[in-house]
Amino acid sequence: AQTVTQSQPEMSVQEAETVTLSCTYDTSESDYYLFWYKQPPSRQMILVIRQEAYKQQNATENRFSVNFQKAAKSFSLKISDSQLGDAAMYFCAYIKETSGSRLTFGEGTQLTVNP
Amino acid sequence: DAGVIQSPRHEVTEMGQEVTLRCKLISGHNSLFWYRQTMMRGLELLIYFNNNVPIDDSGMPEDRFSAKMPNASFSTLKIQPSEPRDSAVYFCASSPTTTGGIAFFGQGTRLTVV
Numbered sequence: 001a002q003t004v005t006q007s008q009p010e011m012s013v014q015e016a017e018t019v020t021l022s023c024t025y026d027t028s029e030s031d032y033y034l035f036w037y038k039q040p041p042s043r044q045m046i047l048v049i050r051q052e053a054y055k056q057q058n059a060t061e062n063r064f065s066v067n068f069q070k071a072a073k074s075f076s077l078k079i080s081d082s083q084l085g086d087a088a089m090y091f092c093a094y095i096k097e098t099s100g101s102r103l104t105f106g107e108g109t110q111l112t113v114n115p
Numbered sequence: 116d117a118g119v120i121q122s123p124r125h126e127v128t129e130m131g132q133e134v135t136l137r138c139k140l141i142s143g144h145n146s147l148f149w150y151r152q153t154m155m156r157g158l159e160l161l162i163y164f165n166n167n168v169p170i171d172d173s174g175m176p177e178d179r180f181s182a183k184m185p186n187a188s189f190s191t192l193k194i195q196p197s198e199p200r201d202s203a204v205y206f207c208a209s210s211p212t213t214t215g216g217i218a219f220f221g222q223g224t225r226l227t228v229v
Contacts, residue, residue: 033215033216033217035218043223045206045220047218050215050217052215099145100165102163103163103208103210103216105150105157105160107157108157
C-alpha cells in the first residue's frame with residue numbers, strides 16, 4: 001500500500017524568508033502524481049503544486065517549488081519570500097496514474113509565518 | 116462551474132440520530148473521495164468511488180457509516196446512529212481522469228455530535 005509521510009508536524013518561518021517542508025512516500029509504482037495542498041484556517045483545501053513522476057524537471061508555481069527526488073521517494077516543498085498568507089496546514093499527497101486510484105495524504109505540516 | 120458543493124456546512128446533532136452529508140461533484144468528474152479530518156487522526160480516506168462504483172471502502176470506520184452515489188454527480192455519506200466520536204470535518208473531493216489526479220475539494224461539513 002502507498003504511504004505518505006510528513007515528518008515535520010510544525011514549522012515556522014520569518015516573513016520574506018524561505019522555508020522547506022519535507023515529504024517522503026512509499027510506492028512500487030513508476031507512474032504517479034504528487035501534490036502539495038494548502039489548508040488555511042478557512043479549512044478550504046487548495047492545490048498548491050503538482051508533480052508528474054515521469055518528469056525530471058521540478059515543478060514551480062510562482063514562489064512555490066518542489067524538489068522531487070524519485071529514487072529517494074522524496075518530495076519537498078520550498079516556499080520563497082514567505083508571506084503572512086502562507087500560514088496554513090500543508091499536506092503532501094500521492095496518487096497512481098491509473099484511473100480510479102486512491103488519493104493518499106500525509107499527516108500535514110502546520111506552517112507559521114512570523115512578521 | 117461552482118466547484119464541489121457540500122451540504123450542510125455545519126451540522127449539530129444528538130447522539131443516536133441519523134446524519135446525512137451531501138456532496139455534488141463538478142460536472143464531468145468521475146472519481147469521488149470522502150475524507151474525515153480530526154486533530155487526532157488527520158485526514159483519513161473513508162471511501163472512494165470511480166464511475167459511481169465504490170472502489171475501496173476500507174477506511175469506513177464501522178457499519179454505522181455508509182456512502183452512496185445514486186448518480187454521476189451526487190453522493191451521500193450517512194452515519195446511523197451517530198456518536199460523539201464521529202465529530203469531525205468531513206470533506207468530499209472529486210477529480211476527472213484527464214487532469215492527472217488533481218482533486219478538487221468541497222468546503223467540508225463540520226459535524227458535531229453531542
